[in-house]
Amino acid sequence: MEERYEIFSSPGCSQLSFQNSEHATWGLIENNARLPLEDLIGDFVPQSASNVTEQNVSQSAEFDPEIYALFASPPKDDQAVQYAVGTAGDVENPVVSPALQASPSSAGYSDDSYNIIPENYGRESWLSVCSPSGIAWIQNQVASDDFANIASDLTASWSKQLRLSRNEAAQRGAEPQADLAWKYTHAYFERSVDSLFDVIHRPEFEHHLRSHLSNRLCDDDPAWLALRNTVYASGCRLYRSQNHSDSFVSIQQEAWRFFSNALSVHSDLLLRSPSIRAVRALLAMALFAEGLGSPALGSGLVANASLVAQSLGLHRGLPALGQPSTTELLQRRWLFWAVYCCEKNISQRTGRPSVIDDNDIGREVPTEVLPDSMIDPLIFTSIIQTCQISSRLCRKLMSTRHLQDQPSKLMDIVNGLDNELRTWKATLPSQIMPQDELKHFQTNPISTNLALILLHCSYYDLIMATHTIFVYPWSIRQPSLESNPDLAARLRAQITRSSEAVATAARNIIIMARNFDINGACTHAFMLHFPMHAFINLFIYVIRFPTLKSVRGDLALLDVSTGYFGQMEFVTGSELSFTFAREIAGLARRAVSQAHQQR
Structure with missing residues (x-):
């Protein structure tokens, strides 16, 4: 009962x-x-x-x-x-x-x-x-x-x-002329976040595009239509953002026209012609949607990319039929792990269940890349490892069944995950290892390296996700501990450790976000999620302990976050607007003032 x-x-x-x-x-x-x-x-x-x-x-x-x-x-x-x-x-x-x-x-x-x-x-x-x-x-x-x-x-x-606010166009829009198509293509491969995962193999794509633009390719493959139009959409956003006179709204409107072309064959990719190219197209579409600053489409598209990839056996190895070349085999292996990373990342951020079962994966992470690949195997492998830890965290800590566990068991799970995270961090080479505590704002290679931003913020975000069950007082319920003073003492110590771990990670993300490059092309959802997650967690910490000496610095960091969201609102022409951040920061200052008056 x-x-x-x-x-x-x-x-x-x-x-x-x-x-x-x-x-x-x-x-x-x-x-x-x-x-x-x-x-x-x-x-x-x-x-x-x-x-x-x-x-x-x-x-x-x-x-x-x-x-x-x-x-x-x-x-x-x-x-x-x-x-x-x-x-x-x-x-x-x-x-x-x-x-x-x-x-x-x-x-x-x-x-x-x-x-x-x-x-x-x-x-x-x-x-x-x-x-x-x-x-x-x-x-x-x-x-x-x-x-x-x-x-x-x-x-x-x-x-x-989290929701799609646009309707798909009734008819497909015109594609760019050849010269503009090549400009968008070059911008995509040279500046897109997709290059972190080598979502689309550049030589192969450019070969097909050259044939397509010269009318030598009669290909009605829906995956090819979706793939090239997604490249146009992402490339348009990147190319036009270099012209500072172009507004965020106008850039997004043109990019959306191409993206709508890709969306028009979405059902075909799933039901009519599932293929490796369809997986690439769906993943590229998901990453474009992420660049809108919204996981609305990204969540569904990456889930579909995962399902198609698994239906083709990419998660287990090759089917018995066919003998692909070594080059194709390596491409397929990296493609699966690109899908895996994006799917796990989005599912954690949106709080939605993953469609990939880690226990069903029979494919190791590759140790080599193709000579013409844009993948950095060290960073990509490290990102894969954070996603694997994230998957275990969701399975062990965030399921409804585990929320009913006794405090002692939850403490063991949290401490085990925390130890796993910190042990993993210690194995990283120093040049890519996240710092325990960032002390001040600084411009360094991390601020312009999207891969390192994602890696470091993912680590800090996982620290927060691991400990929030003991930081959010409303997240779980527990029985009376009056008759068990030892367990009560353990719980107090755990809450202390968890609160400080979350606050420290939140401060680090806010400091890192200070150097994020927000423009018409770079409004990736993780640039929104990580700072917002950190902002809310630091707010909770401040109002929970308003008399600590650390509050002075924390209030300043909340103001820094408010400025960050204000900058995002300005750059995006108020398309991304979070005015409540100022009100929340004001509440924190009020709580601190009241606490000091009552002392």
């Missing part, structure tokens, strides 16, 4: 009582003093967390193991208010709950918000701050109802990135 629990609170009372539906009291918790000041910061960026002691954590109401994951908004009237806290699954999506209905700001949920609610983003996603439990906890921390309205705007803005 499903258990449901309720939080009972009375106005002016410093205690909360947790009861299940049969009213068997779990425990009585007193609100204690906040965590005292600790010397965690240098001049700007906080240092390690060695000074956050378990004793300090045990004195913090925010870290009390009894109320962990069961926070609610304070009552707004003279009567006791009951807030229903359901099973872990109830926090998944931002639906209106009794906790929100008790708040005057609940009216901020518009009709558009209800249309967004069904979007599934996962319990450990940073968007869970917009769940009823997340909103209630944040409103309690900042002593304000304002976050309900902010959460509505945040969810609406981000969910637009």
Whole structure:
């Protein structure tokens, strides 16, 4: 039978009582003093967390193991208010709950918000701050109802990135003339993110294009139509972005015309003529969609690329029929791992389940590349390894079944994954190894190397994903630990480690994002996801521990993030607009000010 629990609170009372539906009291918790000041910061960026002691954590109401994951908004009237806290699954999506209905700001949920609610983003996603439990906890921390309205705007803005807002053209548009087609092609192969994965083999593509433009190739293959038009679309965006007088909107409009041509044969790629070229086309289309700053199309396209690749046996080796050359064999191997990386990356960011089962893969990562390949085997292999760790993380930690595990088991899983991540990092060559803590803004080779940006941000993002289950107080529920002081002490220590690990990783991403090159061509979804994930996590850390000395630097970093999103809004002509970032940073400053006034 499903258990449901309720939080009972009375106005002016410093205690909360947790009861299940049969009213068997779990425990009585007193609100204690906040965590005292600790010397965690240098001049700007906080240092390690060695000074956050378990004793300090045990004195913090925010870290009390009894109320962990069961926070609610304070009552707004003279009567006791009951807030229903359901099973872990109830926090998944931002639906209106009794906790929100008790708040005057609940009216901020518009009709558009209800249309967004069904979007599934996962319990450990940073968007869970917009769940009823997340909103209630944040409103309690900042002593304000304002976050309900902010959460509505945040969810609406981000969910637009998860959906397709354009209709496909009824007819195919004209393709570029030969001279422009070659300009777009060269831009694609020389500047596209696709070159990291060698999605399209350049000599082969240019050979076909030369024949096509000279009318010597009579090929009605839908995969060839999709492939060349996707190259035109990506190349158009890259080529035209060099002209600073061209607006983001006009560039995207022209690129979209070519991309619509590719989309027009999408069903054919899946149902009529699945092929290696179809896999390349679908993957290139997914990466183009990522460049729109939206995983809306990317998620579906890369899933389809994965399914076609697996239907062709790319994940296990070659079928019995046919004897491909060594060159073709090597291309197929790298192509599968390119599909794997993109699919795992997008599925983690969107909170959607992966369509690739790692246990079903019978293909090793290649150790060599073709002479004319653009793949850097060291970096590509490292990116593959981060995606493999990400896949294990999702399987071990983010499934509904594991969310029901006892705290001791969850701690073992989290610490095991953290150790795996840090052990993997230690094996990397120094020239590509992510730093533990970035101290200041700097322009270095990483800032212009898209592969290293992806590798380093993926590592920091995985650190955050590993630990957020013990950082988001609303993400899981646990029983009373009153009779098990040893487990309670372990949990306090775990929350300390996890909170600092997440905060440090968030700071590193924000510092790295300062040097991201945002222009009409580079609005890749990971340039949006990583900074936003870091921004929300650092905000949670600040309002949870508003009296730490590290707060001064963290507030500054939140302002830096606000500037980053403002720059993105400016460059994209407000096509990508996240004004709620300024409001969230303002809430953090208000919470810090209130905490210091109360000391």
